[in-house]
Amino acid sequence: MDILQQVLNFILEKWNQYGGSILYSIVVIIIGYILTKQVNGLIKKVFKKVDREDSIAMITVVKCIKYVIWLIVIMVILTKFQILETAIFAIISSAGLTLGLALKDTLSNIAKGIQIIITKPYGVGDYIEINNTSGTVKKIQVIYTQINTDDNKLVMIPNHIITEDKIINYSKEPIRRLDLEFTIDYDYDINKIETAINDVIAPHPFVLKTPKPNIRAGKNIPGKIVLFVRLWTKTENYSELNFDMIEQIKSKLNENNIRLSNPNMNINIVNSQAKL
Numbered sequence: 001m002d003i004l005q006q007v008l009n010f011i012l013e014k015w016n017q018y019g020g021s022i023l024y025s026i027v028v029i030i031i032g033y034i035l036t037k038q039v040n041g042l043i044k045k046v047f048k049k050v051d052r053e054d055s056i057a058m059i060t061v062v063k064c065i066k067y068v069i070w071l072i073v074i075m076v077i078l079t080k081f082q083i084l085e086t087a088i089f090a091i092i093s094s095a096g097l098t099l100g101l102a103l104k105d106t107l108s109n110i111a112k113g114i115q116i117i118i119t120k121p122y123g124v125g126d127y128i129e130i131n132n133t134s135g136t137v138k139k140i141q142v143i144y145t146q147i148n149t150d151d152n153k154l155v156m157i158p159n160h161i162i163t164e165d166k167i168i169n170y171s172k173e174p175i176r177r178l179d180l181e182f183t184i185d186y187d188y189d190i191n192k193i194e195t196a197i198n199d200v201i202a203p204h205p206f207v208l209k210t211p212k213p214n215i216r217a218g219k220n221i222p223g224k225i226v227l228f229v230r231l232w233t234k235t236e237n238y239s240e241l242n243f244d245m246i247e248q249i250k251s252k253l254n255e256n257n258i259r260l261s262n263p264n265m266n267i268n269i270v271n272s273q274a275k276l
Contacts, residue, residue: 025077032073039065112159113142126171130162175208176238180229180245182260183221190217190225196256197229200248206237 040062117140122128126137128147135149144156170176184193194215201213214230229249233241253260 021080024080028073028076028080032069036066036069039069108160109143109158112163113140113144115163116140116145116159117142121167122169122172126169128170129168130157131165133157170238171235174235175232176235177211178229178231178233178238178242178245180231180249181218181226182249183224183226184258184260186223186225188258190227192256193227193253193258196252196258197227197249200245200252201229201231204241204244204248206233206241206244208232208234 043062043065116122122137122140124137124140127135128137130145130147133147133149133155135147135153135155137145138148138154139146142159144158145162147155147157149155197215198213201207207213208231211232213232214228216228216230218226218228229245231241231245250260
């Protein structure tokens with residue numbers, strides 16, 4: 001009985017000394033467990049909604065969240081027991097820093113991918129230009145955006161690059177303006193040229209009547225003049241209209257014996273407006 005009493009007294013003494021901390025630690029562990037489950041469940045739902053195939057990114061995020069939460073739980077418990085010495089704190093902090101640096105780019109891409117999904121600067125099927133790459137968006141993943149170029153190359157651009165670069169979305173608006181310019185000798189009758197071009201523009205089914213097509217003489221070059229043609233069309237018809245106008249205007253001018261000053265660049269598409 002004396003031995004049993006001594007054991008009970010020892011247990012009671014230690015319980016009085018550490019019981020509160022033990023209960024506190026159990027509660028912290030339970031909270032950490034529940035928080036991990038809830039957060040990871042939310043992350044999985046988000047991934048299943050926006051990207052069912054991007055399982056690697058999902059696993060990476062889930063593991064990272066799990067490690068971070070349990071690292072915090074361990075630090076809280078050690079602090080409660082007053083055994084979080086400087087050396088231990090340094091080791092845990094170093095481990096956390098190492099993990100953060102190792103996953104920095106991945107986590108950055110994931111964060112930027114979520115930003116793209118929320119802000120929606122482009123969608124699947126849009127024709128865009130990013131980081132000097134133009135093409136149709138094939139897939140938006142949490143880490144990468146996949147783009148099919150005009151020559152059918154698959155380009156995967158990290159999302160952190162996309163959010164830091166200029167994004168040009170040629171499909172966002174329902175209509176687009178097609179800008180054409182060409183150079184002729186100054187001696188030609190401008191009214192005759194405008195009439196010839198109008199004969200091509202007016203009957204074309206893809207040219208919108210509103211906004212009204214516009215043909216104007218622009219900058220002068222010694223002995224020459226540059227004419228600008230502005231046409232509006234539905235976005236889905238832009239590519240076809242672009243090719244039609246180049247071919248048909250050139251043919252019409254030839255019929256009227258109007259020669260362009262630069263036969264190797266008969267009709268010059270202006271800057272980014274020529275993206276298909």
